[in-house]
Amino acid sequence: MRRLYVFNNISLDGYFTDTNSDMSWAHQPDAEFNEFTQSNARGGGTLVFGRVTYDLMVKFWPTPMAMERNPVVAERMNSAEKIVFSNTMERAAWSNTKIVKGDIVAQMRTLKEQAGDDMVIMGSGSIISQFTEAGLIDEFQIVLCPIVLGAGRTLFGGVTTRPSLKRTHSRTFTNGNVFLRYEPGHQVRP
Numbered sequence: 504m505r506r507l508y509v510f511n512n513i514s515l516d517g518y519f520t521d522t523n524s525d526m527s528w529a530h531q532p533d534a535e536f537n538e539f540t541q542s543n544a545r546g547g548g549t550l551v552f553g554r555v556t557y558d559l560m561v562k563f564w565p566t567p568m569a570m571e572r573n574p575v576v577a578e579r580m581n582s583a584e585k586i587v588f589s590n591t592m593e594r595a596a597w598s599n600t601k602i603v604k605g606d607i608v609a610q611m612r613t614l615k616e617q618a619g620d621d622m623v624i625m626g627s628g629s630i631i632s633q634f635t636e637a638g639l640i641d642e643f644q645i646v647l648c649p650i651v652l653g654a655g656r657t658l659f660g661g662v663t664t665r666p667s668l669k670r671t672h673s674r675t676f677t678n679g680n681v682f683l684r685y686e687p688g689h690q691v692r693p
Contacts, residue, residue, distance in 0.1 A: 505619055506615075506621040507615060507621070507624070507639055508548075508621060508622065508623045509623070509624045509644060511625065511631075511644075511658060513645055513646070514528070514529075515648070516653065518652045519626065519657065520626070520628070521654070521655045524555065524656070526626065528652070529646070533677065533678035533680075536680055537573070540576060541575040541576060549584040549623070550625060551586045551623060551627070551630070552588070552625065552630075554589035557595075557597075559626065560626070585599055586614070588607045588630055607630060608633055628657065629660075632661045632662050636662050636664055638664075641687070643683075647681040647682075648679070649679035666688070668686070669686050669687075670684065671685065
């Protein structure tokens with residue numbers, strides 16, 4: 504059975520994007536953190552996106568600028584199998600991308616039962632909320648960034664359950680980022 508992970512950066516006040524859906528604030532130059540990111544990218548797996556995050560990613564990672572700035576991560580992002588959940592997309596321009604339509608919770612249950620690489624969601628707050636609500640996420644990997652955005656989007660908007668999470672790992676970086684890894688426990692109803 505395939506596992507489903509979340510890997511996202513969040514601000515100190517809990518947002519993964521600002522009010523303009525921008526995530527560039529999370530990618531400040533830092534040698535130690537870049538090494539961690541590159542090491543994490545080598546881990547393999549299928550990348551999972553919602554349409555909005557896919558649209559943001561495809562504008563950067565397949566470009567020469569991405570290869571110049573971060574060749575290890577760019578190579579991984581471009582060569583990886585990608586799944587984008589969208590009922591409006593008809594075709595995907597980014598290599599190795601499969602569009603999945605319909606009930607995304609049912610579709611993810613089916614994907615998790617299939618043989619294959621583990622899957623990681625990046626960005627994509629709306630699908631993270633739905634998969635959290637359905638108990639489909641096996642691990643949350645969160646990078647807490649030392650910035651306050653004041654407003655934006657949270658990863659868990661609309662979640663009505665209260666998943667109990669157990670911290671399994673943490674690491675602090677010299678740039679102030681803190682990596683946190685959590686596994687879900689049981690669902691607690693309010």
